[in-house]
Amino acid sequence: xxxxxxxxxxxxxxxxxxxxxxxxxxxxxxxxxxxxxxxxxxxxxxxxxxxxxxxxxxxxxxxxxxxxxxxxxxxxxxxxxxxxxxxxxxx
Numbered sequence: 001x002x003x004x005x006x007x008x009x010x011x012x013x014x015x016x017x018x019x020x021x022x023x024x025x026x027x028x029x030x031x032x033x034x035x036x037x038x039x040x041x042x043x044x045x046x047x048x049x050x051x052x053x054x055x056x057x058x059x060x061x062x063x064x065x066x067x068x069x070x071x072x073x074x075x076x077x078x079x080x081x082x083x084x085x086x087x088x089x090x091x
Contacts, residue, residue: 036083043079050075 050072057065 025038032087036087039079039083045084046079047072047076 050068054065054069054072057068062068
């Protein structure tokens, strides 16, 4: 009798825990679309700022221009790839 009560309580706890996990999962997945768009928007702003900074160095004849341009380009690529991979990994 005692084992049946314990099994019943465990099953109810499992059901509630599973419902909580499912609710948390749906809540997290609902945040990924806006978060991905926010990441793209931040990347666009930072890309513009980096482009202006690179142009300024190029115009002034700074010998460090290629390093700045490469770091700016790869930072933009990383941001896009990271957002896409995180979205595909969690959804």
